[in-house]
Amino acid sequence: MMIEALIAVALTGALVTFLAPNRVAGKLAFAVSLVPAALSLWMFTAFDGSGNALLGGDLAFESRAEWISLGEYAITWFVGLDGISMPLVVLTTVLVTLAIVSSWTPIDERESQFYGLLLFIEANLIGVFAALDFFLWFVFWEAVLIPMYLMIGVWGGPRRKYAAIKFFVYTNVASLVMFGAVIALVFGLGDPVTSFGLPEIADAMVNGDGVQRTVLGIAPGTLASLAFVAMFLGFAVKVPVVPFHTWLPDAHVEAPTPASVLLAGVLLKMGTYAMLRFNFTMFPEQVEAYAIPIAAVAVISVIYGAMLALAQTDLKRIVAYSSVSSMGYVILGLVAYTTFGVGGATFQMVSHGLISGLMFMAVGVVYNATHTRMVTDMSGLADRMPVAIGILVAGSFAYMGLPLMSGFYGEFTIFFGAFQSELLAYAPAFTALAMFGIVIVAGYLLFALQRTAFGPYRLETDYEIGRAPLHDVAPMIVLLALIVALGVAPDDLLFEMITDAVDPILNGGEF
């Protein structure tokens, strides 16, 4: 009942915060969010699952209940965690708590509604990572959209309406494509599968006979391929992968800081997490068949995203585009289909969640102080706000993959895994190309830092620049501590747990 408790606390908290007066909402939401954060950390230490949730592993905190029975297909409440989802749940709860603290400064109107939405989104994100029934999962998946749409649309910047609608339309259409694919797949699986339980579907696909029935006149073999492609496209928008990335910079630039933190920190991971669960777990054959195009897309995302970041002068856009680039690494790791590749990709999901959250917070603090995000307008900020800029520099180093920080381990394992991939033809070539992305990342981050942080102080605004308040800095320090901790002891803290859940995927469900 632990997962239910997490979701219930967040949901009730959301309702209470929504109804609370504006003046106490921020503190109230923070207090509420400490409960799921503490609970999930305890769950992390008490975690006793093993194997992969979809391939017959032992789940931690599993619970299952009848929900809706519809003719021959049952829909159940089925949640549980394995080594892949557990870290992501912790990432969600921790990041939401920190995002709430980081909203105290920038959010100054309709606070109770904003914090209510933040807690509501937390409940649904936990649901996405814990749900093991397709319908349940889809409910949470879609429910994430509405609060994010409102957060961008109500509290966002000048072009917030455009950005909110674009975000909503893009991701909703993608969800529909993916939804149709999964439904068709389940119908195509035929008699042994009588529920939408993800383990059942995965079992039928991997260990069973796979798709057998003709659906809507589409032959079984074609159906499996079509479902694979449609799911991949559906998730690719969420990740996002070039060329479906254009909603992301718009959404990021217009979104308020805490929404950006969650968007980059957790929402993008929904896409890669779903890819791992659906595409890369259920369709080993199709992964092999489509490995090269997927790897190509990943590498293009890495390079193109980084080049776009290089061309920006808006700090927030730089970080936003660099997310496209970083998520490209994750997909490369997935398609490598080796322990280090897939494990590293999962590690990188967590690591990038922490680092990008940190970067957006840092940019937010700079913006709060200077009221500009343009690199060209700033210079020598390090003199005036040493702590915040120090953290921005540290975050940038983490982004570039400095050793002893989590980004290094994530990227290194991905490259290592991708290099030795047997599934992916020309794996070394793809890896080498992707590694070139690191150079560009270092380029644009150093470039931006050099112009904003260092050099003589110059700022063309009327605002007095002062040190950031403690509650703006504290969440960033927590994130930095986590990044370093994961960078110093990645194996003990996370990677063993992840590989335990990843290995069954690569062995086709057998040990």
Next chain:
Amino acid sequence: MEPIQLPEWTALAPALLFALTALALFVYDSIEPRSTNRTVLAGTATVGSLASLTVAVWFVLAGVGTPGVDGGNGVVDLFGGQFVVDQLTLFFSIVVAVVATLVSIASYDYMEGHAYQAEYYSLVMLAATGMTTMAAANSLVTVFIALELSSLPSYALVSILKTNRGSVEAGLKYFLIGALSSAVFVYGVSLVYGATGHLQLEAIANNLGGAAEFGGLLGLGIVMLLGGFAFKTASVPFHFWAPEAYEGAPAPISAFLSSASKAAGFVITIRVFTTAFPLEEATAVIGIDWTLAFVVLALVTMTLGNFAAATQENVKRMLAYSSVGHAGYALIGLAGLGAGANDLVLGAAMMHLLVYGFMNTGAFLFVGLAEHWGVGRTFADYNGLSKQAPIACAAMAVFLFSLAGVPPLGGFWSKYFLYVGAIEAGLLVVAAALVVNSALSLYYYSRLVKALWIEDPVAGRDSLSQPTGLYAAIVVAAVVTVALLPGFGPVAEFAIDAAAAVVP
């Protein structure tokens, strides 16, 4: 312990309680004419509707109407088969009672300072009596009487704002088209009687064989009955009255008509077509499969309704046209009776009507709230309301996303089941149209969400009052729309059971 045995006629209690409440209101009105004591009047109506709802739910839990259960609990036949109380009856009684309750609560504020208050509430109760009776009617005569019993008070209710030209005009249009469709309906009844020699639905079904030589006559009769039903459910081509009437009527009445009255129209359509004209026998006699008519009707209704809704500037008209679109979704339940998964698709349509009872009523009541505030009628007038009334606007967002069929909410589930039902029945075109229309509807529903939450108000507004009744009704409707999600299991099972019982 022996279960308490009640006389058989008590099975009609949900309808009788409405009738009693209406009479009580009349009595009160004659003791204290022109009373504007809103607490007593709205309170009586609310208590009456709640009583009816409680009894209907109790009957369901006690297993009344479940086939194969003996001891006064099974399907209850009354007055020689003129009325029947089965799961279908109870399901729709619940829908009507729910809407009537919400409308009564909301009218407490909406009708503030209005003249004919006692009349208003008793007319609502009478109309609800008619609708609940429609759910139980099992003969073309009782169907017709119930239909008129719900229609006549509705005409008066639509035009009850006597000083408002729109309201009076809407009432007149509604009345004229209603009278015409009643005539068409009665003519259809007489043709069916002429062909089969019976009015009781099972008797018609049993005597279809004897009507072989009157195939054309019977076919014409069926088409005319269909016309009457299409009017009541606001389906194309008899939908023209709906936007006018819904727009002109007081908002709670719009909610009442578009949710409860529509559901009642569907229950008689389901009952008459499944019981009196079993598909195979009827096809043998009239030479054409009547589900075809519903396929066409469903396609045209949902498409036309949604396209018309997408072009509206007036919020109430948009909701009115979208309710035409939703009639099209519900018609899929009948269109899908032709092949495969009968009970599934019909059950899905019933579920949709139940969910619709909450979300659509809630949406119209929100419009009523806006009218109460006097903010205006267009999308632009609704801009930025969430700044002043976040709770009501949050509820409205729930209704709109649910109407659009966005996944976590009740509307998604019923639409999804309709979709699966349509696929299993082989109606691929209809299923595709459902998806396309839902996607289209997201456009205009989210436009209103955008106006409420994202746009800034054009002009400054005075602070808005928080009328208790309207707020209570809206919040309850929103909570149920969300709560139907975890509670969908039993609802779905009951709906499918009820559908399975009437599908041959």
